[in-house]
Amino acid sequence: xxxxxxxxxxxxxxxxxxxxxxxxxxxxxxxxxxxxxxxxxxxxxxxxxxxxxxxxxxxxxxxxxxxxxxxxxxxxxxxxxxxxxxxxxxxxxxxxxxxxxxxxxxxxxxxxxxxxxxxxxxxxxxxxxxxxxxxxxxxxxxxxxxxxxxxxxxxxxxxxxxxxxxxxxxxxxxxxxxxxxxxxxxxxxxxxxxxxxxxxxxxxxxxxxxxxxxxxxxxxxxxxxxx
Amino acid sequence: xxxxxxxxxxxxxxxxxxxxxxxxxxxxxxxxxxxxxxxxxxxxxxxxxxxxxxxxxxxxxxxxxxxxxxxxxxxxxxxxxxxxxxxxxxxxxxxxxxxxxxxxxxxxxxxxxxxxxxxxxxxxxxxxxxxxxxxxxxxxxxxxxxxxxxxxxxxxxxxxxxxxxxxxxxxxxxxxxxxxxxxxxxxxxxxxxxxxxxxxxxxxxxxxxxxxxxxxxxxxxxxxxxx
DNA sequence: GGGAGAAAAAATGAAAGAATTTATAGTAGA
DNA sequence: TCTACTATAAATTCTTTCATTTTTTCTCCC
Numbered sequence: 001x002x003x004x005x006x007x008x009x010x011x012x013x014x015x016x017x018x019x020x021x022x023x024x025x026x027x028x029x030x031x032x033x034x035x036x037x038x039x040x041x042x043x044x045x046x047x048x049x050x051x052x053x054x055x056x057x058x059x060x061x062x063x064x065x066x067x068x069x070x071x072x073x074x075x076x077x078x079x080x081x082x083x084x085x086x087x088x089x090x091x092x093x094x095x096x097x098x099x100x101x102x103x104x105x106x107x108x109x110x111x112x113x114x115x116x117x118x119x120x121x122x123x124x125x126x127x128x129x130x131x132x133x134x135x136x137x138x139x140x141x142x143x144x145x146x147x148x149x150x151x152x153x154x155x156x157x158x159x160x161x162x163x164x165x166x167x168x169x170x171x172x173x174x175x176x177x178x179x180x181x182x183x184x185x186x187x188x189x190x191x192x193x194x195x196x197x198x199x200x201x202x203x204x205x206x207x208x209x210x211x212x213x214x215x216x217x218x219x220x221x222x223x224x225x226x227x
Numbered sequence: 228x229x230x231x232x233x234x235x236x237x238x239x240x241x242x243x244x245x246x247x248x249x250x251x252x253x254x255x256x257x258x259x260x261x262x263x264x265x266x267x268x269x270x271x272x273x274x275x276x277x278x279x280x281x282x283x284x285x286x287x288x289x290x291x292x293x294x295x296x297x298x299x300x301x302x303x304x305x306x307x308x309x310x311x312x313x314x315x316x317x318x319x320x321x322x323x324x325x326x327x328x329x330x331x332x333x334x335x336x337x338x339x340x341x342x343x344x345x346x347x348x349x350x351x352x353x354x355x356x357x358x359x360x361x362x363x364x365x366x367x368x369x370x371x372x373x374x375x376x377x378x379x380x381x382x383x384x385x386x387x388x389x390x391x392x393x394x395x396x397x398x399x400x401x402x403x404x405x406x407x408x409x410x411x412x413x414x415x416x417x418x419x420x421x422x423x424x425x426x427x428x429x430x431x432x433x434x435x436x437x438x439x440x441x442x443x444x445x446x447x448x449x450x451x452x453x454x
Numbered sequence: 455g456g457g458a459g460a461a462a463a464a465a466t467g468a469a470a471g472a473a474t475t476t477a478t479a480g481t482a483g484a
Numbered sequence: 485t486c487t488a489c490t491a492t493a494a495a496t497t498c499t500t501t502c503a504t505t506t507t508t509t510c511t512c513c514c
Contacts, residue, residue: 059365061365061366061368061369063369063373063374063454064453064454065454067373067454069368069369069372069373071365071368071369072365093362093365093366094365113351116347116350116351116354117347117348117351118347120343120344120345120347120350121344123343123347123350123351123354124340124343124344124350126354127343127350127353127354127357130354130357130358130360130361131357133357133361134357134360134361134364135320137361137364137365137368138286138288138298138299138320138321138364139288139320140368141288141296141298141364141367141368141371142288142290142296142298144368144371144372144415145296145371145412145413145414145415146290146294146296146415147290148472148473149472149473179488179489179490180489180490181488181489185372186372187372188371188372188373189473189474190473190474190475191489191490192473192474192475192476192490192491192492193472193473193474195489195490195491195492196473196491196492198490199490199491199492211482211483226291227290227291227292227294375498375499376498376499406462406463406464407463407464408463416499416500417499417500417501418463418464419464419465419466419499419500419501419502420498420499420500422463422464422465422466423465423466425464426464426465426466436464438508438509
């Protein structure tokens, strides 16, 4: 597949003209990361901007006492990295770690800023992406603030289903190496609690779990758990 | 003060040239809201975009079982409203309610989209604003996920201090009608718990509270509470 | 302008409930 | 085999829930 066709499939670049895309592509560099590898760290200066072509990346923040919080799970087509442009906030406020082997496009902050002013359509698109991130974060805030652990885990499972789930008959298959630890770090609880809830639901037949896979057998059950 | 000078003070418009500003101002309309008044509701279609000139606005989400969560507190210079442009997400995902009497600038979605493509500098600025919202939301996510109630309330007090606090000798004065209920809705706890913690801290001399005012007497104490 | 009554906000205690902590053990990939 | 992940249980801690009281603010009326 040509580079242009490749780029056209990325949400951030929809609406851009082919001749614009041709000029833009040169600024991006493809990079690959192994499962578990870190892409950049909280505090890194100017990590640049990343677009996921393939794979799953978790964006995490750590507290001073060593707790880890996953603030976002970025998947194919998603944008992450340092987006505060023209601000004196020089360093990343989160760490990016690949959850699977991953392929990404990378661009430096300065190059991206240059593109932004040159291609207004791109600026509109990135605004749109940023807004989606805000609304998604607000949804998570609501879940964390208003729901008990079961509701929060149900929320996250449904979010995962929406983002990376594949329908297979009656069930939705989430094929990704997401551990109970990850679920706990997304929902603000402990591994033990995440394990207890997941295994209870498995026993009760609402979900099924295997290595690197979570199947949702009863969506309605999960939806009803959310207040 | 002329309209142009007025606009130049708004963060969203910094970096725009005077002749650009002159053209832009016409698209914005000034509106005023009384304390407690709703600006728009979750589900409203195309509420447009608002910039706060004066006052404090809370952005809230409600759960199906009636709980309210304050996802953001917007203050002077902040932008809020429907920002997903060119997307098929036609309605607001949160409610905006003024916490004080407020003065805002308003622009319709379509007008704003027009401005964006016409003035790339504005697009860069709005991207920047959106990113700040994301990072702020992630900070809150971390707090909600990793900290106990005391730490969460401490976090919010420090956030308020940073946003709207005024130094007065050793203390920081937060002059705003923020109730314990509001604090609870920002930190995902109950009024009773918020009241208990605030009055305990008051007794212990770390904070002082009066009608429409919270004073932080010991920043270090609050900072130490945050993990 | 002041006072009465209503409404809203703050305060507090006891009991119940939810989730964490701590501990221990089994399982499956690498 | 070793490490990371999953599993389960009991005790403890934190927070909520429910019930009641006090304090403050608002508003209407004289």
